[in-house]
Amino acid sequence: MPARRWITIALSLAAIVLIGIIAADQFLKRETSGDGPVRSSGKALVGGHFTLTDHTGKRVTEADYRGKFMLVYFGYTFCPDVCPGELQIITAALDELGEKAGLVQPLLITVDPARDSAAQLADYVTNFHPSLIGLTGTAEEIAAAAKAYRVYYKKVEDEGGDPNAYLMDHSSIVYLMDREGEFLTHFTYGTPPDEIAKKIAGYLP
Ligand code: NI
Numbered sequence: 677m678p679a680r681r682w683i684t685i686a687l688s689l690a691a692i693v694l695i696g697i698i699a700a701d702q703f704l705k706r707e708t709s710g711d712g713p714v715r716s717s718g719k720a721l722v723g724g725h726f727t728l729t730d731h732t733g734k735r736v737t738e739a740d741y742r743g744k745f746m747l748v749y750f751g752y753t754f755c756p757d758v759c760p761g762e763l764q765i766i767t768a769a770l771d772e773l774g775e776k777a778g779l780v781q782p783l784l785i786t787v788d789p790a791r792d793s794a795a796q797l798a799d800y801v802t803n804f805h806p807s808l809i810g811l812t813g814t815a816e817e818i819a820a821a822a823k824a825y826r827v828y829y830k831k832v833e834d835e836g837g838d839p840n841a842y843l844m845d846h847s848s849i850v851y852l853m854d855r856e857g858e859f860l861t862h863f864t865y866g867t868p869p870d871e872i873a874k875k876i877a878g879y880l881p
Contacts, residue, residue, distance in 0.1 A: 722851060722859040723748075724824035728785065728817055731797035731810035738857050744781040745860075745879065746853040750827045752788035752844050753800040753810075758865065759784075760803070762848055767805040768869035769876065776880050777807070785811045787829035787846045789818045825851060852876060 723738075730736050738746075747766060751759035763784065770777040782805055786792035789812050792800075797810025813821070822829060829846035848865040850872070860879055863872050 722824075722826055722862070723853050723857060726785075726811075726813075726817070726821040726824060728811040728813040728821060729794055731794050731801055731812075733794045736811070741781045741783070742857060743855050745779055745855060745876070746851075746857065747780055747782040747876075748785065748825060748851040748853060749783065749849075750785045750787050750822060750825065750829065750846060751848070752786050752846070753792050753796055754788060755844070758848050762850065762865060763804045763808070765867070765869050765872065766850060767808070769872035770805045770807070772869055772873035773877060773880075776877065777805075779880055780807075780876060782808045783811055784808060785818070785821055785825075787818065787822060787827070788844050789813055789815055791840075852879065854879070 725738060727735065727737050747770075749759075749762060749766065751762065753759075766782055770780060770782060773780065784797070784801065786797065792810070792812050794810075794812055797812055801808045801810045811821075812818070821827075827847050827849070829844055832843045832845050834841035834843070850863040850867075852860045852862065852875075854860050861875060863875070
């Protein structure tokens with residue numbers, strides 16, 4: 677086969693792959709927008725609908741927190757360091773906000789629903805800010821919530837082979853959502869509490 681023919685085939689394949697990527701991206705965008713109004717392209721496609729179970733066992737959706745600013749963090753209670761560290765930072769930031777912290781609802785959405793039952797979360801949240809709510813759900817519900825928030829997570833099997841000692845690799849970002857559940861800003865892992873408090877205060881009435 678002449679070289680030119682090969683180049684044509686290669687370019688055709690590349691075009692097919694590209695079309696596939698664009699189609700998949702459009703599909704994901706549609707998925708995350710849920711049933712709400714179509715968002716303008718300038719707006720961040722973070723957040724959206726979720727149906728989960730809170731640490732008291734109550735079934736909730738994002739609509740239950742309307743009227744409050746949501747501080748959303750995905751993690752898990754067996755996390756050895758990253759999650760407790762970040763939840764301490766959230767706690768310190770809310771303490772710094774004083775009375776205004778009442779306008780903010782911190783949420784911990786587990787990425788490990790297999791181990792993080794409502795009871796497990798109820799016990800865990802007592803280590804942090806008193807207003808912190810832990811949310812769990814079925815594997816599918818958690819996957820949908822994580823997808824809406826563009827959160828990555830993946831099970832990492834225990835090297836010693838203990839089926840219950842696995843870790844969860846996950847993105848560690850704190851999202852601030854407005855009172856209608858729309859994305860305002862995010863804080864990367866390790867942002868100091870006073871910086872977070874200051875930024876949140878700037879959005880509060
Ligand atoms: Ni973690």
